Amino acid sequence: MEILGLLYEGFLIALQPLNITVVIIGVIVGLFIGAMPGLGSVNGVAILLPMTFLVPPTSAIIFLAALYYGAMYGGAISSIMLGIPGASTAVATTFDGRPLALKGLADKALITAAIASFIGGTISVILFTGFAPPLAHIALDFGDHEIFALMLLAFATFVGLSGDDIPKTIFSICIGLVFSAVGLDIMSGEPRLVFFDIIGFMHGINFLVLAIGIYGIGEMMWTIETNRGDSAMSKAVLTLSGFLGSLRDMGRTWFSWMTGSLLGFFVGILPAAGATPGSLMAYGVAKMTSKDSDNFGKGEVAGVVAPESANNSASTGALLPMLTLGIPGSPTTAILLGGMVIWGLVPGPLLFVEEKEFVWGLIASLYVANLFSLLINVAFIPLFLWVLKMPFTILAPIIFVLSLVGGYSPTQDMHDVWLMLIFGVGAYLLRKLDYPLAPAVLAIVLGPIAEPALRQSLLISNGDFTVFFTRPISGPIMIIAIILLVLPALKPLKNKFFSK
Amino acid sequence: MRRAEIVTASLMAILSVYLMWKSTELPIGWIPNEGPGGGAFSFWLSAVMLICCIWTMFNWYRRSTPPSKSKDSFMDAYALRMFLMVGGAVTIMIGLVHFIGMYGSIPLFLLYYLRFLGGHSWTVSFLISLAAPVIIFFFFDVALRIVLPKGYLEPLFFPLYSIFL
Numbered sequence: 001m002e003i004l005g006l007l008y009e010g011f012l013i014a015l016q017p018l019n020i021t022v023v024i025i026g027v028i029v030g031l032f033i034g035a036m037p038g039l040g041s042v043n044g045v046a047i048l049l050p051m052t053f054l055v056p057p058t059s060a061i062i063f064l065a066a067l068y069y070g071a072m073y074g075g076a077i078s079s080i081m082l083g084i085p086g087a088s089t090a091v092a093t094t095f096d097g098r099p100l101a102l103k104g105l106a107d108k109a110l111i112t113a114a115i116a117s118f119i120g121g122t123i124s125v126i127l128f129t130g131f132a133p134p135l136a137h138i139a140l141d142f143g144d145h146e147i148f149a150l151m152l153l154a155f156a157t158f159v160g161l162s163g164d165d166i167p168k169t170i171f172s173i174c175i176g177l178v179f180s181a182v183g184l185d186i187m188s189g190e191p192r193l194v195f196f197d198i199i200g201f202m203h204g205i206n207f208l209v210l211a212i213g214i215y216g217i218g219e220m221m222w223t224i225e226t227n228r229g230d231s232a233m234s235k236a237v238l239t240l241s242g243f244l245g246s247l248r249d250m251g252r253t254w255f256s257w258m259t260g261s262l263l264g265f266f267v268g269i270l271p272a273a274g275a276t277p278g279s280l281m282a283y284g285v286a287k288m289t290s291k292d293s294d295n296f297g298k299g300e301v302a303g304v305v306a307p308e309s310a311n312n313s314a315s316t317g318a319l320l321p322m323l324t325l326g327i328p329g330s331p332t333t334a335i336l337l338g339g340m341v342i343w344g345l346v347p348g349p350l351l352f353v354e355e356k357e358f359v360w361g362l363i364a365s366l367y368v369a370n371l372f373s374l375l376i377n378v379a380f381i382p383l384f385l386w387v388l389k390m391p392f393t394i395l396a397p398i399i400f401v402l403s404l405v406g407g408y409s410p411t412q413d414m415h416d417v418w419l420m421l422i423f424g425v426g427a428y429l430l431r432k433l434d435y436p437l438a439p440a441v442l443a444i445v446l447g448p449i450a451e452p453a454l455r456q457s458l459l460i461s462n463g464d465f466t467v468f469f470t471r472p473i474s475g476p477i478m479i480i481a482i483i484l485l486v487l488p489a490l491k492p493l494k495n496k497f498f499s500k
Numbered sequence: 501m502r503r504a505e506i507v508t509a510s511l512m513a514i515l516s517v518y519l520m521w522k523s524t525e526l527p528i529g530w531i532p533n534e535g536p537g538g539g540a541f542s543f544w545l546s547a548v549m550l551i552c553c554i555w556t557m558f559n560w561y562r563r564s565t566p567p568s569k570s571k572d573s574f575m576d577a578y579a580l581r582m583f584l585m586v587g588g589a590v591t592i593m594i595g596l597v598h599f600i601g602m603y604g605s606i607p608l609f610l611l612y613y614l615r616f617l618g619g620h621s622w623t624v625s626f627l628i629s630l631a632a633p634v635i636i637f638f639f640f641d642v643a644l645r646i647v648l649p650k651g652y653l654e655p656l657f658f659p660l661y662s663i664f665l
Contacts, residue, residue, distance in 0.1 A: 033644075036639075039644070043644070047644055047645065165556075165559075165565055166555075167551075167552040167553075167555035167556045167559070168552070168556060170548065170552050171512065171549050171552040171553065171556075174545040174546070174548045174549045174552070175549060177541070177542075177545050178519055178542045178545050178546060178549070181541055181542040181545075185526060185538035187534070187535075187538065188526070188534070188538045190526055190538055192523075192525070192526055192538055192539065192542070193519070193522055193523065193525075193542060195522070217590065221582070221583065221586060221587060224582050224586055225578070225579045225582055225583070228578065391618070391620075393613070393614070393617065393618030393619070393620065394614065394618065394620070394624075394628065396586075396613070397609065397610050397613035397614060397617075397618070398610075398628075398632065400590055400593070400609070400613075401606050401609065401610065401632060401636075404590075404593065404594065404597075404602070404606070405602065405636060405640065405648065408602075408648065408649075409640070409646050412646065412647075414594075414597060414598065414649065417594055417597070418594060421590065421591060421594055424590075425587060428583075429508070430508070432501075432504070432574060432575075433501075433504060433505055433508055433567045434565070434566060434567055451541050454536075454541070455535050455536050455541070456535070458535050458536055459534070459535030459536075463530055463535075463536075
């Protein structure tokens with residue numbers, strides 16, 4: 001009951017006219033920043049942090065949280081419309097969101113993405129409201145061994161369930177992981193894999209360079225070749241019956257968004273994990289548990305619903321260790337943490353006691369921001385669909401231009417733009433030979449989490465690999481991962497014995 | 501397609517060996533009190549890549565995958581023409597950024613694509629080619645303070661900087 005009383009007081013703060021205004025502005029700004037390839041919530045929050053000193057700290061954090069939410073919604077828009085993930089958190093949405101748009105069902109993909117985001121956000125805020133302090137302590141039980149086991153599970157999901165050529169899938173994962181290792185070795189500080197001594201490799205390969213190369217350049221060249229003059233990218237229109245149909249799809253895919261929300265929230269609260277692994281795992285689980293797993297990657301609604309519910313859920317989850325323990329769960333929350341320190345607030349367990357107004361105002365505003373994100377996003381869908389109706393010969397050069405600008409923005413280095421072009425051409429040629437490229441993007445995103453976790457685990461255990469199997473949390477995760485890895489090998493045996 | 505499959509697998513195998521060799525610039529073995537060396541992660545992953553390439557070659561030999569038994573050409577005349585015209589234009593656009601900046605190369609690329617590849621009217625082509633850089637300027641340079649390269653055209657932007665930045 002005490003929590004409800006505090007939440008009520010929080011709503012009184014969140015519903016003040018100033019705070020409602022900052023929520024609306026934050027959501028709209030976030031939506032457009034998230035929808036722009038190359039920019040995600042982390043850019044938006046970092047760029048707009050200084051502007052928040054114009055308002056009181058509570059309104060400032062509400063503005064940034066709304067922007068964070070808006071960007072999470074916005075990331076799905078470029079994934080679905082352009083096939084380019086706006087941010088790493090929206091990579092998994094591309095897998096089925098883009099095929100849906102190509103089938104002329106962009107309206108369905110955008111609506112279900114928005115509703116799934118709303119559901120994921122709401123479930124996570126409810127969990128946040130009720131269980132913030134105890135959950136934060138469970139998250140601390142996840143050490144390097146458990147994080148590595150989770151990463152291995154994400155890769156194993158691709159190998160076991162993708163249905164693509166196995167050696168090519170493993171090749172794709174490995175090359176993504178090798179690319180993620182380029183730059184300074186985080187443990188020894190020495191330069192590593194600096195090809196031909198080109199200085200640009202010293203800062204590593206940003207995941208967006210590979211993702212935009214593959215999806216913005218390679219995929220577009222593939223589409224140009226396969227379309228052969230087809231005029232429009234999508235002929236989708238927003239109708240009431242289409243909207244109601246999307247709502248029915250939400251009912252049909254309830255298991256995907258429920259598991260996505262719960263998984264996303266939990267992975268989100270793990271320190272250093274964030275929304276990207278959460279959304280990728282939710283996609284994997286949705287595929288694993290679906291009766292129509294063969295349709296995944298070809299335009300399955302559950303393949304949009306699962307990652308979208310998970311990434312919004314994880315974005316709230318990532319706020320939890322930041323507020324309760326002072327440990328950021330994602331790059332965006334790390335910047336929010338910096339903001340809180342500048343405003344004179346000390347994150348940690350005492351924050352809930354000493355700054356009740358701030359904490360509960362923020363929690364209540366998450367409910368409000370979530371609702372506004374849904375309403376604003378749905379209101380903009382007709383505009384997005386109108387953009388998609390442009391002839392392909394107009395949309396294609398615009399996507400190339402956005403890829404150029406998006407490839408340059410994260411590091412502001414032309415070296416990365418050239419690298420993006422090389423990746424794009426390589427991806428186009430490899431795609432023709434059935435090399436799956438999504439696993440490479442997944443690997444370059446998760447590599448910087450997986451490698452330190454593996455190395456630190458081995459250092460702690462003095463090189464003993466069995467430690468991954470003997471710990472109570474990592475053991476079962478490792479076993480599931482290994483089952484998934486050997487699953488394709490068992491398939492021919494199953495066919496052999498059961499066909500007789 | 502069949503020839504392309506084995507050529508690509510061979511090239512990827514060479515790339516894997518190169519990455520293994522490159523990884524050995526840092527220690528790839530166990531360092532006491534430090535754990536695995538800095539090159540170990542990428543070395544062993546590259547080794548797995550090499551094994552995957554050999555596996556793909558074996559599948560090619562057995563003709564067990566679609567590309568290894570396909571008789572289609574890897575790139576027909578239309579695909580090759582589009583690859584050169586589109587890929588070439590994107591390459592030139594990126595190359596020109598070093599000289600005339602993004603705000604010079606983007607309109608040129610858009611004009612070429614819209615008018616000559618897309619077959620749109622001069623009016624539509626000009627309109628989009630000029631509107632896109634204006635929108636990009638206000639979104640990136642002004643609103644987000646991400647200053648895009650301008651090359652030799654930089655002096656033309658000084659008056660805009662003094663107004664908006």
